[in-house]
Amino acid sequence: MHHKVKGIVIKESSQGENSKLLTVLTELDGVITVKAKGARSILASNLKSVQIFACSNMLLYCKNGYYTLVDAELIDDFYAVRESIESFALASYLCEVSGSVAIKDSENSVVLQLLLNSLYALSRNFASVRFIKAVFEFRLACLIGFEPDINTCAKCETELDLSAQNVLDVQNGIFLCSACSGVTESSVTEYGTGISVSRTVIDALRYIINAKSSRIFSFTVDDNSLCELGKITEIYLHLRLEKKYKTLDFLKSVL
Ligand SMILES: [Zn+2]
Numbered sequence: 001m002h003h004k005v006k007g008i009v010i011k012e013s014s015q016g017e018n019s020k021l022l023t024v025l026t027e028l029d030g031v032i033t034v035k036a037k038g039a040r041s042i043l044a045s046n047l048k049s050v051q052i053f054a055c056s057n058m059l060l061y062c063k064n065g066y067y068t069l070v071d072a073e074l075i076d077d078f079y080a081v082r083e084s085i086e087s088f089a090l091a092s093y094l095c096e097v098s099g100s101v102a103i104k105d106s107e108n109s110v111v112l113q114l115l116l117n118s119l120y121a122l123s124r125n126f127a128s129v130r131f132i133k134a135v136f137e138f139r140l141a142c143l144i145g146f147e148p149d150i151n152t153c154a155k156c157e158t159e160l161d162l163s164a165q166n167v168l169d170v171q172n173g174i175f176l177c178s179a180c181s182g183v184t185e186s187s188v189t190e191y192g193t194g195i196s197v198s199r200t201v202i203d204a205l206r207y208i209i210n211a212k213s214s215r216i217f218s219f220t221v222d223d224n225s226l227c228e229l230g231k232i233t234e235i236y237l238h239l240r241l242e243k244k245y246k247t248l249d250f251l252k253s254v255l
Helices: 044-050 079-083 085-101 109-123 129-146 199-210 223-241 246-254
Strands: 002-015 019-026 031-036 055-063 066-076 166-169 174-176 194-197
Touching: 002 031, 002 044, 002 066, 002 085, 002 109, 019 085, 019 109, 044 066, 066 109, 079 085, 079 109, 085 109, 085 129, 085 223, 085 246, 109 129, 129 199, 129 223, 194 199, 194 223, 199 223
Parallel strands: 031 066
Antiparallel strands: 002 019, 002 055, 019 031, 055 066, 166 174, 166 194
């Protein structure tokens, strides 16, 4: 039976003399494994589609739950992410994390779209590696059901005063005002599982939550705020995923 999918290769490995096994994150079928027979001598028109990071419309032959690639129409190979080790490391990390949150036989189009937008921004140098990483991490956490209420204090339910020091309790995914968290501007910056968050970073987090998917990278922050944002987004996402990612260790080793 033939089956059409839109998907991106998030992992590739050699199989036998002349074939590849592709791990593909699809729009509607979760993560699937596709055999590309003779991939190393495959038709030139399909060659770019059987490489890691390539997004294509694929025609697959499906038998007993196994997929074989019949034909592919390349959408984008994001080839430029290979131009620096940092970009390559980030692209690998984005792919591994996206694949890990995709649900089998389920609609994953929002996760796929976020991954494609991130790889697009990265391959076209629209933003820095650290910036794309931070935006991706927080947006993904929101997309998979962990969007925090970023407007009101979870304890006293008053609107957060952005001129004061507010705290994000990363463990519980809640914001606390300065009075409820006990943090004052001059005292501590970390409180239990809470991290004090500057106004600039709160604005950035709000932007990442609310922006249209095509506009998520269309804002700027200064270097200090990006550093703060990046720490928060990484902790926030990984407390929820509870999984080790080799690609994150690699990315950190090159940044
Ligand atoms: Zn409060």
